[in-house]
Amino acid sequence: xxxxxxxxxxxxxxxxxxxxxxxxxxxxxxxxxxxxxxxxxxxxxxxxxxxxxxxxxxxxxxxxxxxxxxxxxxxxxxxxxxxxxxxxxxxxxxxxxxxxxxxxxxxxxxxxxxxxxxxxxxxxxxxxxxxxxxxxxxxxxxxxxxxxxxxxxxxxxxxxxxxxxxxxxxxxxxxxxxxxxxxxxxxxxxxxxxxxxxxxxxxxxxxxxxxxxxxxxxxxxxxxxxxxxxxxxxxxxxxxxxxxxxxxxxxxxxxxxxxxxxxxxxxxxxxxxxxxxxxxxxxxxxxxxxxxxxxxxxxxxxxxxxxxxxxxxxxxxxxx
Amino acid sequence: xxxxxxxxxxxxxxxxxxxxxxxxxxxxxxxxxxxxxxxxxxxxxxxxxxxxxxxxxxxxxxxxxxxxxxxxxxxxxxxxxxxxxxxxxxxxxxxxxxxxx
Numbered sequence: 001x002x003x004x005x006x007x008x009x010x011x012x013x014x015x016x017x018x019x020x021x022x023x024x025x026x027x028x029x030x031x032x033x034x035x036x037x038x039x040x041x042x043x044x045x046x047x048x049x050x051x052x053x054x055x056x057x058x059x060x061x062x063x064x065x066x067x068x069x070x071x072x073x074x075x076x077x078x079x080x081x082x083x084x085x086x087x088x089x090x091x092x093x094x095x096x097x098x099x100x101x102x103x104x105x106x107x108x109x110x111x112x113x114x115x116x117x118x119x120x121x122x123x124x125x126x127x128x129x130x131x132x133x134x135x136x137x138x139x140x141x142x143x144x145x146x147x148x149x150x151x152x153x154x155x156x157x158x159x160x161x162x163x164x165x166x167x168x169x170x171x172x173x174x175x176x177x178x179x180x181x182x183x184x185x186x187x188x189x190x191x192x193x194x195x196x197x198x199x200x201x202x203x204x205x206x207x208x209x210x211x212x213x214x215x216x217x218x219x220x221x222x223x224x225x226x227x228x229x230x231x232x233x234x235x236x237x238x239x240x241x242x243x244x245x246x247x248x249x250x251x252x253x254x255x256x257x258x259x260x261x262x263x264x265x266x267x268x269x270x271x272x273x274x275x276x277x278x279x280x281x282x283x284x285x286x287x288x289x290x291x292x293x294x295x296x297x298x299x300x301x302x303x304x305x306x307x308x309x310x311x312x313x314x315x316x317x318x319x320x
Numbered sequence: 321x322x323x324x325x326x327x328x329x330x331x332x333x334x335x336x337x338x339x340x341x342x343x344x345x346x347x348x349x350x351x352x353x354x355x356x357x358x359x360x361x362x363x364x365x366x367x368x369x370x371x372x373x374x375x376x377x378x379x380x381x382x383x384x385x386x387x388x389x390x391x392x393x394x395x396x397x398x399x400x401x402x403x404x405x406x407x408x409x410x411x412x413x414x415x416x417x418x419x420x421x
Contacts, residue, residue, distance in 0.1 A: 311348045314347075314389030318389045
């Protein structure tokens with residue numbers, strides 16, 4: 001079965017609180033009844049203009065972050081005007097509110113939050129830091145995700161996803177790479193997600209983290225057998241290597257001039273296919289493929305550079 | 321007299337055909353890969369000669385080393401049961417300019 005990508009459409013304020021409350025130091029101050037409200041966008045909003053009465057372009061579906069500026073502005077309003085604005089604000093179905101710098105919301109604000117059932121939190125982080133952290137976390141929550149059948153390794157900083165049919169030797173290949181001192185991200189089942197809309201990241205499911213299944217040996221705890229240096233939690237995918245039975249491969253790349261890509265979650269990742277046959281040292285081949293990929297990202301394409309030189313030389317000889 | 325260890329008894333002598341490189345860029349990586357891919361389909365031993373230098377027709381590096389530009393005359397040799405078919409297909413690659421230009 002082909003793996004399917006999933007993308008969240010929304011998360012509830014409660015999910016946000018549960019998942020990130022500790023890291024953001026969130027404390028729930030009011031509006032508990034509204035924890036099922038939905039956050040629809042993976043970013044935050046500072047509602048300064050809204051609190052000033054301008055609601056025409058109000059990004060209501062986001063987490064609303066209030067800092068010193070908003071606090072000071074609200075304080076400057078007359079009491080009835082302030083209550084009116086706060087009500088206008090809560091009426092817009094905002095999912096939740098976070099005060100930065102441990103600002104204590106006024107009683108009036110908390111009363112309205114309870115009345116409109118909008119959760120209000122407090123965070124000790126300064127506004128800028130809170131916004132950055134919360135945006136990153138939300139971006140991850142909303143990132144497209146999928147599970148790939150493949151083994152992920154880190155070879156000298158190059159993240160390589162090794163794919164191929166069951167039994168083709170993915171795990172054995174990874175094992176040999178571990179013996180060479182490289183590290184494992186995940187074996188067989190790899191979780192993928194897109195970071196920041198442009199980087200494909202891979203990690204392992206928590207349940208099977210750092211475990212490897214090797215035919216004939218069973219489960220191996222990589223962290224214990226090879227040491228903590230041999231494991232890492234996540235890694236950007238720089239290269240996809242597909243191991244294929246040599247007998248089933250019709251077109252084997254011989255020069256490597258054309259870069260093949262494989263699209264995962266909308267990101268095009270360089271792809272090479274390696275024919276598997278007895279006696280081929282797969283780990284070494286994958287290692288060299290990773291190093292060659294590193295050269296390419298540094299701007300050196302061996303095959304292309306050689307070919308350009310060759311064509312120039314043949315042209316000169318034809319003239320001379 | 322012993323027969324040659326390669327090619328078997330049926331075609332003890334290699335078949336020979338002259339070709340000319342007519343595609344503009346010469347035998348660079350892509351044509352070389354196409355040639356080798358075609359040559360490896362056959363069991364016959366394939367050789368290419370340029371000005372006295374002979375390389376294995378199933379070796380990309382060998383072909384590239386020849387640096388055979390436009391207008392170069394090459395001699396193809398094939399030895400083995402399917403030598404004739406191999407030469408026909410391989411020389412057609414040259415005639416078709418390796419699907420270039």
